[in-house]
Amino acid sequence: MSIVQAQSDQAPVRAEKSLPKKRKSAARQNVKEYLVGYLFLLPWFIGLFALTLGPIVGSLYLSFTSYDILSAPQWIGIRNFIDMFFDMHFLNAIYVTILYVVLSVPLKLAVALLIAVALNRGLRGLALYRSIYYIPSLVGGSVAIAILWQQIFGGDGIVNQGLSLIGIHGMGSWIANPDTAIYTLVILSAWQFGSPMLIFLAGLRQISQEMYEAASIDGAGRASKFFRITLPLLSPVIFFNLIMQVIAAFQAFTPAFIVSSGNGGPYDSTLFYTLYIYQQGFGYYHMGYASAMAWALLMVIALFTAISFLSSRYWVFYQDER
Amino acid sequence: MSIGALNLAACSGDTATIPTNGTVPLQFTYWGSTVRAQLTNNVVQLYQKGRPHTQISAQLIDFASYWPKLATQVSGGGAPDLLQMDMRYVDLYVKKGLLLNLSRFTPQSIDLHDFNPVLLSQGKVKNTIYGIPLGANFSGIFYDQTMLEKANVPLPAQVHDWTWDQYVEYSLAIARALGPGVYGSDDASGNILFLEIFVRQRGKELYTSDGRRGFAKQDIQDWLTYWINMRKIGACIPPNISGDLNNSTNPLIAGKVAITFQPSNTIKSYQSSTPHTIGMYIAPTTAGLKDPGTYLKASQLVSASATTKYYSEAVSFINFLLNDTSAIKVLGIERGIPGSARAQNLLKPALSASDLTQLNLVDQISAMSRPKVVLDPPGAGEVESLLAFVNQGLLYGKLTIAEAAENFVTQTDKILERVIA
Numbered sequence: 001m002s003i004v005q006a007q008s009d010q011a012p013v014r015a016e017k018s019l020p021k022k023r024k025s026a027a028r029q030n031v032k033e034y035l036v037g038y039l040f041l042l043p044w045f046i047g048l049f050a051l052t053l054g055p056i057v058g059s060l061y062l063s064f065t066s067y068d069i070l071s072a073p074q075w076i077g078i079r080n081f082i083d084m085f086f087d088m089h090f091l092n093a094i095y096v097t098i099l100y101v102v103l104s105v106p107l108k109l110a111v112a113l114l115i116a117v118a119l120n121r122g123l124r125g126l127a128l129y130r131s132i133y134y135i136p137s138l139v140g141g142s143v144a145i146a147i148l149w150q151q152i153f154g155g156d157g158i159v160n161q162g163l164s165l166i167g168i169h170g171m172g173s174w175i176a177n178p179d180t181a182i183y184t185l186v187i188l189s190a191w192q193f194g195s196p197m198l199i200f201l202a203g204l205r206q207i208s209q210e211m212y213e214a215a216s217i218d219g220a221g222r223a224s225k226f227f228r229i230t231l232p233l234l235s236p237v238i239f240f241n242l243i244m245q246v247i248a249a250f251q252a253f254t255p256a257f258i259v260s261s262g263n264g265g266p267y268d269s270t271l272f273y274t275l276y277i278y279q280q281g282f283g284y285y286h287m288g289y290a291s292a293m294a295w296a297l298l299m300v301i302a303l304f305t306a307i308s309f310l311s312s313r314y315w316v317f318y319q320d321e322r
Numbered sequence: 323m324s325i326g327a328l329n330l331a332a333c334s335g336d337t338a339t340i341p342t343n344g345t346v347p348l349q350f351t352y353w354g355s356t357v358r359a360q361l362t363n364n365v366v367q368l369y370q371k372g373r374p375h376t377q378i379s380a381q382l383i384d385f386a387s388y389w390p391k392l393a394t395q396v397s398g399g400g401a402p403d404l405l406q407m408d409m410r411y412v413d414l415y416v417k418k419g420l421l422l423n424l425s426r427f428t429p430q431s432i433d434l435h436d437f438n439p440v441l442l443s444q445g446k447v448k449n450t451i452y453g454i455p456l457g458a459n460f461s462g463i464f465y466d467q468t469m470l471e472k473a474n475v476p477l478p479a480q481v482h483d484w485t486w487d488q489y490v491e492y493s494l495a496i497a498r499a500l501g502p503g504v505y506g507s508d509d510a511s512g513n514i515l516f517l518e519i520f521v522r523q524r525g526k527e528l529y530t531s532d533g534r535r536g537f538a539k540q541d542i543q544d545w546l547t548y549w550i551n552m553r554k555i556g557a558c559i560p561p562n563i564s565g566d567l568n569n570s571t572n573p574l575i576a577g578k579v580a581i582t583f584q585p586s587n588t589i590k591s592y593q594s595s596t597p598h599t600i601g602m603y604i605a606p607t608t609a610g611l612k613d614p615g616t617y618l619k620a621s622q623l624v625s626a627s628a629t630t631k632y633y634s635e636a637v638s639f640i641n642f643l644l645n646d647t648s649a650i651k652v653l654g655i656e657r658g659i660p661g662s663a664r665a666q667n668l669l670k671p672a673l674s675a676s677d678l679t680q681l682n683l684v685d686q687i688s689a690m691s692r693p694k695v696v697l698d699p700p701g702a703g704e705v706e707s708l709l710a711f712v713n714q715g716l717l718y719g720k721l722t723i724a725e726a727a728e729n730f731v732t733q734t735d736k737i738l739e740r741v742i743a
Contacts, residue, residue, distance in 0.1 A: 068700075069393040070418040088733075089711075155562055176565025178718050262386065263707065266565060267714040282390035284704050285414075 063292035068285045080292035090293070092268040093276040099182060100272065101249040101304075104189040109241055112193035116200035117230070130198065137194030145188070146258035150175060153184045175259060178269035185255050185270060196241040203237030204230070235316045243308055250301050253278070273297055345377045346632045348639065351392065352406035352622075353385040355591055357656060364652045369642050376635050378404075396420055396627075403630040404639060407453045407623040409444060413697040415625075421452040422626035427637045433645050436663040440693045444620040447697065453623030454640060457658020459587040460616050460687050461515040462605050468598035469580040473499035477603060486520075486548060489606040493557035496580045507558040508573050508582035511549035512713035514706045516583050516605060520545050522692065523608040523615035533699035533741065535734050543727035546716060550723065561717040574600075586680055587621045587658040593676065602680060604687060617691045618684065621658035659684040701741040705734050 038045075063080060065073035084090045119129055139145060152158050153174035160171050174180045211229050220228070231238075253274040256264060264271030264279070273293070281290030352362060359382045366378045381402070383391055389411065395401050401420065415421050428434050428451065434442060438458070445453035465477065473496045478484050493506025510516040518528050520541070527536040552558040559579050574582040575595045584592070586602055593600045607614045624643060626636040642649055650665045655673070659681050660666055666681065673681065712730045715721035721729065 068418075069397045070414070070420060172562035173565055176562055178714065178720065263710065265710065265714055267711065267718060267720055279707075282393075283707075285389075285393060285700075 059291040059294055062288050063295050065288040066286075067288035067291075069287050070285065073288060076288070080289045081296070083289065084293065084296065089268060089271065089276060093264075093271045093273045096182060096264075096269065096271050097250060097252075097273040100186060100189075100252065101246060103183075104186045105242065105245045105249050107186060107190040108193050108245060109196055109238065111190050112196035112241070113200050113234075113238075115193060116197045116204060117226070119197075120201060120204040130201070133197060134194035137192040143258055145255075149184060149188060149259055176266055178265075178267040181260075181266060181269045185252075185259065188255050188259075189249070189252070196245060199237060199241055200234070203234050207233045232317045233319060236318055239308070239312050239316045243305060246304055246308065247301055250297065250304070345375050346635050348376060348378045348404060348632060348635055349402035350378055350380045350404040350639070351383055351388070351402045352380065353383055353388040354406075354657075356382075357590070358382070361653055361656055365643065365649050368646075368648055368652060369639060373638075376639070378639065399629075401627040401629055403627055403632060403636045405625055405627065406456070407445075407625040409620055409623070410698050410702055412445065412453055412623065412625075413447065414700040416447045416452050417700075420628050422628050422630065422633060422636070424451040424454065424626065424637070424640070431634070431637045432641045434662075437644075438618075438661040438663070438688065440618055440688060441620060441661040443693065443695060444697075445623045445625075453620075453625040454644065455620030455623050455658070455661050456643065456653075457587060457621045457655065457660060458618050458684055458688070459585045459621040459658040460604070460619055460684060460691075461519060461583070462586050462616065462683070463603050464574060464582050464584050464589060464592055465601050465603060466574055466580045466596075466598050467601050469500065469504075469577075470496070473580065475499060477601075484604070484606050485609040486606045487609055490552060490555070490557055493552065493581065494555060497556055500580070504577070505557065505559040505573075505579045506581060507552065508579045509549060509553070509558050509561070509564050510583040511546060511716075512710040513583055514709050515585070517542070517545050517709060519605050519615035520608075521615075522617070522694075523613055525613065527694070527696050528705075529696055529699050529702070529738070531696050533701075534738055535731070536696075539727050539731045542730050543723060546713065546723055546726055550716070553717075561714075565717075585619075585621065586683070587655070589676065589680060590656065601676070602683065604683065613692050614687070614690060616687055617694045618688045619694070655680065699738060699741060701737040704737045708733050708737065 062073055064075060064077060066076045066079075067073035115133055119126060119133075123129060150157070154160075155173040155176075157174070159174065163169075163171055174184050207230065211233075212225055215225050215229060251274055252272055256270040256272040256275050257278075260266075260270045260275075262275070262279075264275050274297070277290045277293045277297070280286045280293065350362075350366070352358070354362075362380050362382070366380050370376060370378060388406075392401075392405065407415070407421070412421075424432060424445075432454070434454070437454075441455045441458050442451070445451055445455055470476065475492065475495045478488070489507070496506035497504065514528070521528055521537045524541060526538075526541070530536045549558065553560055559573050563578060564573055572582055572592070573579040575592065583605065589600060589602055604614055604616050624640050626633060626640065630636050643653070644650075644660075644662060644665070647668060650660065650662075650668050651672070653660075654669060655677055660669065670678070670681070708730060712721065712726045712733075715729075716723065716726045
């Protein structure tokens with residue numbers, strides 16, 4: 001839904017740019033529109049200033065201190081940021097998190113796109129299917145899922161029972177094994193494809209049927225239509241989903257917290273970055289160090305987002321640009 | 323405002339002063355099971371019945387969120403008036419000046435004349451009382467009587483015949499008798515409570531009184547090697563099975579092992595989760611040593627916040643918990659065996675056979691064990707996680723035994739040094 005708005009927002013702005021002469025009344029009209037816009041954003045701004053901005057600034061200060069929550073913070077300069085590089089759990093957490101982002105985001109987007117394309121063929125009862133496919137995204141963070149995942153990937157779980165039917169025995173538990181635990185979380189993430197799927201569906205609706213008809217007349221096959229029409233025209237939506245999912249994957253916390261009982265085990269194999277921040281800050285009362293790690297994460301996310309934006313000019317295709 | 327003024331008057335030690343207008347609100351936070359919540363609420367109601375001016379709101383928080391939440395409350399200036407304390411955190415909270423000096427109120431307001439001195443010493447820092455144990459427990463084993471009978475392997479009659487070496491044979495005998503998929507022993511290698519017992523049997527402590535490492539690399543290496551052997555010969559549960567269960571079910575409850583390692587006061591909740599009969603015993607000892615390593619431990623303590631405005635009421639409630647006949651009977655031994663001799667005698671007639679066993683074992687251990695006088699330093703929680711981490715590396719072949727021991731010792735030093743600094 002939001003992408004539809006974003007696209008329709010973009011259209012008038014771009015149209016104005018192409019008009020060389022601006023009329024005064026239009027400018028005044030613009031100011032008025034901005035004001036209305038900000039008015040609608042006001043509740044969010046109140047939340048930002050009253051609840052979010054203070055803690056953000058506070059955590060920036062705390063990241064330069066040694067702070068155990070129970071007594072006043074003490075300024076220690078950049079020592080927290082140096083300590084990180086000598087902290088093996090921190091390095092493990094970086095590795096686990098980047099592995100998770102690199103594996104889970106493409107997989108989740110692929111599944112979401114596949115389901116969206118399948119649902120976009122004028123099915124009857126679409127709303128029902130949409131809701132059904134969205135359900136995993138709603139329940140994914142619950143304790144029930146932790147138990148479900150143990151049933152699926154445990155030693156006697158469905159996966160191993162299935163494998164034994166085709167002659168593969170003795171795989172052991174996938175969750176209790178540090179070499180495989182992270183993959184169960186990647187699959188859990190891919191299973192929660194609901195929100196990118198909805199955005200893809202909305203994006204697919206925007207692609208004009210005439211293009212497909214014209215391509216059909218020219219003799220294009222299904223695959224050709226998908227790769228030459230659907231994918232290029234959907235690329236702004238894919239880009240949007242990519243950014244959002246990368247940010248969300250870096251910040252993933254709940255799946256690891258519930259599947260590993262909050263300890264990131266076995267052997268740090270599910271120690272997501274945010275989980276380690278939580279352990280340090282609230283488990284061991286090292287709130288200064290935890291704040292420093294949170295700021296380091298912000299920088300890493302900013303870096304990845306910047307890379308995505310820089311790369312986008314080579315693969316994202318805006319219809320109204322050409 | 324007037325409440326505050328009245329309380330100043332009440333501070334002179336006369337707890338009978340009752341504010342005439344308004345009530346005194348007391349916050350009491352604790353962790354535990356729903357069983358504990360029920361008993362605690364009953365005791366609060368009992369207390370308020372005779373003192374309508376005191377309004378106690380008792381809040382149950384699960385153990386994992388208890389410490390983050392408490393720290394946040396303290397930092398926000400809203401520390402609860404009364405709080406349940408854990409041995410692990412006493413030292414830290416006292417160092418930060420957050421707990422009320424309770425020695426000031428004994429013996430006038432808090433009666434401790436028949437309280438077990440060994441137990442009481444655990445709530446003391448520099449000979450001043452900051453927390454009073456609500457019960458005593460010890461770290462021991464729970465055995466599944468039904469399984470042991472089926473395997474026809476009885477427990478040794480003498481505590482001193484129960485050594486780690488014999489425990490290997492013993493667990494193996496159970497595993498052999500009960501067939502594939504069932505093991506004699508749970509895996510305690512990553513559990514710091516039992517590493518502590520092992521270290522204490524060698525006459526040491528995990529930590530020194532100045533908050534440094536008290537054990538040698540050889541100690542941790544011997545401990546981990548012992549369990550590697552237990553797994554190799556099939557006497558104890560393998561990691562791929564225990565790892566599956568750890569998050570949700572104890573292997574004993576799941577019927578995979580006959581013996582598990584636990585703090586004694588949790589036996590009630592274990593017994594209620596299985597139709598089998600569960601018994602308890604002390605952890606294995608080291609051959610040739612008189613010291614069983616196990617010690618009498620405060621399962622949790624009650625403390626008051628240093629900043630409470632209503633300390634006479636808070637102190638009066640603490641005394642009620644410890645000494646009021648009906649309160650003692652309501653609480654029973656759910657928080658552990660009470661420290662007061664009178665409370666023990668009050669409870670004895672009504673105790674079930676298994677509860678009585680627990681009480682007798684606690685008394686026996688109290689008599690023969692070496693008291694633990696060193697409080698855990700603030701980094702102890704991190705060291706506990708470290709042991710679990712290093713042990714997982716060992717379980718899944720990521721570390722050799724030498725690497726695991728070296729890693730544990732170096733990282734422990736690093737954690738403790740950071741806290742001291």
